[in-house]
Amino acid sequence: MNKNQANLEELKDYLGFGVAGNFANHLGEAGEADEFSVIETKEKDAPKGLFPFYIPNHDSFLGEYPISTDIINHNNMDKLQVEAEVALLCDFVYENEKLVDIVPKLFGAFNDCSNRVQDGNKLSTKKNWGPNSKGLASDLIEIDSFEEDGILSKYHIASFVRRDGILKDYGTVSAVKSYSYFFNQLKDWMIDKFNTQEDMGPLEELKPFIQDMSKYKGLLIAAGATAYTDFGKHNFLEKGDEIFVYVYDAHFHSFEDIIQDMSGMDLHLSKCSKLHQIVE
Template sequence: MDLKNTIGLGVAGNFAHHLEQAGELKDFEHVVTVEPDAPKGIFPFYLPGSDTFLGLYSIGTDRLELPDYEANAQVEPEIAVLFDIVYDDDKKVIDLIAKKFTTFNDCTIRKEGAKKISEKKSWGPNSKGIGDKWIPIDKFEEGGVMDHYHLCSFVKRDGILHPYGVDAPLLGYSYFYGKLKSWLIDKMNTQEDFGPLENISKHLKACAYPKQALISIGATAYAEFGEKNYLQSGDEVYVIAYDARQDDSSLQPSPTKVVLHQKVQ
């Protein structure tokens, strides 16, 4: 699927313990949230048409290309939702319509001295990963198809498959469904350039008000291997979303399972 005209945004801190494990909690020490478990903010990872590094299309499918320097890169296993963006006459975002979802690797480098989250998120082609198929969203609310999905991830190294992120139900997101959507709309309109965060409304304007947004809604907590091991060339990454009513977390394909499989280079 061609996402080159779709703005790419991510949610920081939407699963308990992820920021602590990633060593990034201090980055947000001055960011005030309305609730203790609220996400910290939104960041861009792809800005269509931008002449900055974020204008380079970074989303791949079958391979992950590490930077050519010591990168300390970690998988960030996430669900990505494709939303239609609805603007009012003043170009404020007034609605987000969830269309479908897939798995996503918001791969991140643990970069010392980075002033913005986005500086850790995109360094070239194939620095992100997206699943091999999409699941249509019947309704982005309780009682919909996403109720029953789980997210898990693995890294295969030297022939051994290691759990990388914990297996988590999508209902385990701190903010989800209507609460997440309302929060996203507010942040897209009001988030200021502050600390590690950026003014998203300015990015929307600079991108000529894109019709759609691909939003990665937060990374799970890490399993022990994921917390202690950065990616290496030769690793294989698996990020899997599965319907717990009919699937398990294995690598076996099924009609209701979405598997992102990337070979690390």
């Protein structure tokens, strides 16, 4: 297994998109199920769609680079929640004004931090409020194969918030392979959505965002947020909170290893991508 340092300067030339509704119950827990009720999917458990969170040089809020490895900007918002996810850094093939292939190369822990205001606006408006509104682990892991027998099938996602010295589980510990869509099913679905998704409900038409795609270095895909624990459902982020998101090889590291790492023990989590942020 090879680790790579996230190159935040290079990522400024990536397009950032997230997958909405890729874990059972997440949209309901996030208070977004009603907004998405107008969107029909071909299969009952299929994700609802894709949304942009960063488009380099876009003339809207989406042009603001939101990625940080250590800070979340609270921005005095009342209803910020951690969204613990797997990030996929991908190459792509764009030909004849169509996206024809996505090639996941690296993965890591991601916080698709979201503002839960229910204002009827597009989902993307709740995802980027400027610098330090997203989180990406500095350690990323090479993908050997984006297939069910590849490295990612062993990994789990766990997330926590430490408040006033007390550590709380924030998201439910979830196997990466328990995403509704992942591996080639997710890849094929994303290619289709990039080319065909129309403006409906909380989602936007995507073709305008990718019409000049060949000038970008790659795609940063947030694959979807896990369900919440009871604490995560009922507690929004406060200034001073510490956020932890781990994407770890559960065949190699125990859950106890993760807990001990947060307690300050000097463990070498060799098969893990860890994100640690402070809310400011």
